[in-house]
Amino acid sequence: MAFQTTRRAIPMGDSEIIIEHGKLALQASGSVTVQWGDTVVLVTATHQALDRVVDFLPLTCNYQEMLYAAGRVPGNYFRREVGRPSDHETLTSRLIDRPIRPLFPKGCTNEIQVIATVVSSDKERYADVLAMIGASTALHISDIPFAGPIAAIRIGYRDGQFLLNPTASELATSQLNMVLAGTRDAVVMVEGGAQFLSEDIMAEAVAWGHAQLAPFLDAQEELRSILGKQKFTVVPPQEDEELIAAVAELASAPLTAALAVPGKMDRRDAKKKVRQELMEALVARFAETPERVRNVGEILEKLEKKLVRQRIMTDKTRIDGRDLTTVRPLTMEVGFLPRTHGSAIFTRGETKSLCTCTLGSTRDEQRVETLAGEISKRFLMHYNFPPYSVG
Numbered sequence: 001m002a003f004q005t006t007r008r009a010i011p012m013g014d015s016e017i018i019i020e021h022g023k024l025a026l027q028a029s030g031s032v033t034v035q036w037g038d039t040v041v042l043v044t045a046t047h048q049a050l051d052r053v054v055d056f057l058p059l060t061c062n063y064q065e066m067l068y069a070a071g072r073v074p075g076n077y078f079r080r081e082v083g084r085p086s087d088h089e090t091l092t093s094r095l096i097d098r099p100i101r102p103l104f105p106k107g108c109t110n111e112i113q114v115i116a117t118v119v120s121s122d123k124e125r126y127a128d129v130l131a132m133i134g135a136s137t138a139l140h141i142s143d144i145p146f147a148g149p150i151a152a153i154r155i156g157y158r159d160g161q162f163l164l165n166p167t168a169s170e171l172a173t174s175q176l177n178m179v180l181a182g183t184r185d186a187v188v189m190v191e192g193g194a195q196f197l198s199e200d201i202m203a204e205a206v207a208w209g210h211a212q213l214a215p216f217l218d219a220q221e222e223l224r225s226i227l228g229k230q231k232f233t234v235v236p237p238q239e240d241e242e243l244i245a246a247v248a249e250l251a252s253a254p255l256t257a258a259l260a261v262p263g264k265m266d267r268r269d270a271k272k273k274v275r276q277e278l279m280e281a282l283v284a285r286f287a288e289t290p291e292r293v294r295n296v297g298e299i300l301e302k303l304e305k306k307l308v309r310q311r312i313m314t315d316k317t318r319i320d321g322r323d324l325t326t327v328r329p330l331t332m333e334v335g336f337l338p339r340t341h342g343s344a345i346f347t348r349g350e351t352k353s354l355c356t357c358t359l360g361s362t363r364d365e366q367r368v369e370t371l372a373g374e375i376s377k378r379f380l381m382h383y384n385f386p387p388y389s390v391g
Contacts, residue, residue: 020033030044034133041130041134057109058110062115066119095181098188104146105145110144125167137223141223143231154179156176156178176195178205178209243293246285254277328351329349331345331346343355352389
């Protein structure tokens with residue numbers, strides 16, 4: 001018995017990208033496989049209601065590359081896919097997250113998981129843009145409210161010509177490696193790097209790339225018309241106009257004064273005092289309906305953004321008292337740590353970075369398992385953001 005599937009194909013040079021539903025993960029809210037050549041990504045979207053009240057969108061995007069996809073056995077002791085995601089998997093998960101997160105309706109508090117799994121890889125065709133297309137398609141055909149679809153492509157540039165979704169071999173000689181995502185109306189995300197290309201060429205690449213998205217968006221709309229489920233209803237939160245007015249009345253003047261404090265920590269303390277006094281006043285004013293003050297934090301944050309922007313636009317003064325052209329004071333010191341191979345402290349305003357450098361031999365190279373095989377890294381960059389750095 002054959003699988004009952006629905007598919008759409010988008011021409012891609014001498015091949016095509018195929019989006020298909022009906023073979024795997026049929027109990028997910030939405031699921032598709034996206035195939036280009038011998039590279040196949042399974043993308044699923046699921047949701048469920050939470051048993052607690054939250055004031056944010058609990059969206060999780062996970063991208064995972066299975067070594068079996070390239071016919072490789074994991075090199076760890078257990079010989080199975082275990083451990084934390086690689087840097088590439090983490091960065092690709094963020095690539096998927098960024099263009100879709102703003103497209104969920106305000107007030108949607110269901111937990112949503114988007115999981116993209118690379119199940120086959122030919123090592124030439126990149127799976128990340130396929131995962132982004134699959135994430136949008138899975139959400140679009142599901143019952144999850146989603147103001148999509150979006151599409152994603154990779155753009156290269158060689159010999160004065162832009163390349164649509166260049167392969168690994170083509171990218172090796174390309175002056176540009178850009179991932180672009182967008183809707184029909186706008187570009188929503190751009191990420192990448194270039195080898196000394198002009199700003200005009202980069203801007204042209206964005207415009208050219210946006211024009212290439214239409215076939216991918218059309219295919220998703222066709223799949224939605226055939227497979228689409230009824231979206232569940234999200235009731236948008238109703239703004240409490242009386243509370244908003246009360247916050248503006250009580251907090252505008254003291255918050256403006258607090259935001260004028262130049263020191264970051266002193267400014268934080270001043271803002272904390274404004275919030276505390278505001279809450280006391282609002283609790284007294286809305287004594288009969290105390291639950292209304294639950295959203296004061298969000299209202300106060302919007303008021304703060306408005307006041308900061310107003311000060312910049314009208315007074316031409318930034319939050320720390322600088323004008324629009326003055327750079328924060330820069331201070332540097334090298335050789336701070338006596339026993340490291342190299343060390344430095346770099347300070348810009350109130351932001352400080354402690355940097356160290358260690359030289360090693362070839363035996364210290366990092367070995368990383370990828371779908372293309374084992375690679376080694378001679379230059380390692382580690383970044384830490386400890387909580388004490390912001391008090």
